[in-house]
Every structure is written in structure tokens, then in C-alpha cells.
Amino acid sequence: MIPTTIYTPSPCASNPCYNDGVCSVSPFTNTYVCSCSQAYYGKQCESLNRCFYQSGVCQNGGTCVSLNGNTNYYCQCPQEYTGRTCDTAVTICPVDYCKNNGQCSFDYTLNRLRCACPGTFSGQYCQIPIASPNTLCDVIPGICKQGSTCISNGTHIQCICRPGTEGEFCEKTTTSKLNLDRY
Numbered sequence: 469m470i471p472t473t474i475y476t477p478s479p480c481a482s483n484p485c486y487n488d489g490v491c492s493v494s495p496f497t498n499t500y501v502c503s504c505s506q507a508y509y510g511k512q513c514e515s516l517n518r519c520f521y522q523s524g525v526c527q528n529g530g531t532c533v534s535l536n537g538n539t540n541y542y543c544q545c546p547q548e549y550t551g552r553t554c555d556t557a558v559t560i561c562p563v564d565y566c567k568n569n570g571q572c573s574f575d576y577t578l579n580r581l582r583c584a585c586p587g588t589f590s591g592q593y594c595q596i597p598i599a600s601p602n603t604l605c606d607v608i609p610g611i612c613k614q615g616s617t618c619i620s621n622g623t624h625i626q627c628i629c630r631p632g633t634e635g636e637f638c639e640k641t642t643t644s645k646l647n648l649d650r651y
Contacts, residue, residue, distance in 0.1 A: 489513030530554030570594030613639045
């Protein structure tokens with residue numbers, strides 16, 4: 469009996485990948501996998517990535533998302549904008565747009581939503597706490613030693629030392645020199 473060899477052609481032999489996709493064979497399943505360029509996607513690189521060719525199609529920070537088919541895409545807009553290309557400012561404030569009791573309104577001059585923050589918060593969405601003058605002393609209790617007083621301007625701490633103490637945090641005890649000449 470003459471041994472026979474069964475030849476199985478490579479799944480990539482038929483060039484199944486389109487648009488310059490690179491074909492490779494999966495060793496476990498003996499099936500092909502196409503690696504597509506950024507301009508295409510799909511099992512055989514058959515679908516055009518519309519977003520690749522339409523760079524900048526989404527405005528105001530929107531993100532382009534390709535859908536199946538050659539011309540379908542949509543823009544995922546930030547919450548301040550809407551429309552097919554995120555070109556229309558939202559004039560009605562979404563729920564909880566401003567944080568920490570900030571008041572939302574539409575600024576027609578800037579053509580965008582804006583937040584009026586209470587005195588203890590700042591930032592575009594009132595998300596940044598503003599340190600009150602003694603907050604740092606409260607955050608780091610006992611930073612000033614030996615019964616000294618902590619004073620803060622919101623960004624720096626100063627320790628007011630009691631008599632007989634010294635140092636940045638009043639951590640050192642001063643030694644007074646006795647006048648021994650009197651004895």
C-alpha cells in the first residue's frame with residue numbers, strides 16, 4: 469500500500485482579505501484572520517472605516533464611530549452638544565450637569581453650557597473644592613506641636629509657637645540660658 473498525503477490548502481490561499489488586509493492562519497482552528505488597516509474593518513476588511521477618511525467630521529470633542537456599511541457612522545457627542553456632527557449646543561441643562569449645587573445655564577456668548585459654582589467649589593462643572601482658610605489645619609490635625617496655634621491661608625500652614633518653643637512646627641523646646649552670675 470502506497471502512503472498518500474492529503475494536502476489541505478491554506479485558508480489564506482484564496483486571498484480572502486480585501487483592501488490590503490493581511491491574512492494569517494489561526495494555528496488552532498486552521499481558519500484565516502484578516503488584519504485590516506485603519507481605513508477598513510470587518511471579517512475580511514470589507515467595510516470602510518468612514519471615520520478614518522472623515523477626520524474631524526465630529527465637532528466640539530465628539531467621537532466618530534463607524535457602523536456596518538460603507539457610509540454609516542455616527543458621532544458620540546459630549547453632553548453639551550447634539551446633532552449628527554455634534555454641531556448644536558444643548559441649551560437645556562442635563563440633570564446633574566453641574567456638581568456640588570452649581571447652577572447650570574446656557575451662555576449665548578460662548579455658545580455653551582456653564583456652571584455658576586457656590587463659593588466653596590470651582591472648575592467647569594464645580595467639581596474642584598476650594599480650601600477654606602483653616603481647612604489645611606483641619607486636614608492635618610496636630611501638625612503644630614506643643615499646644616501651638618495653626619493658621620492656614622488655604623495653601624500654606626503657619627504655626628504660631630508658644631513661649632519656650634521654636635521650629636517650623638514648634639517641635640523644638642528652647643533652652644533658656646540662666647544668668648548664673650547673680651548667684
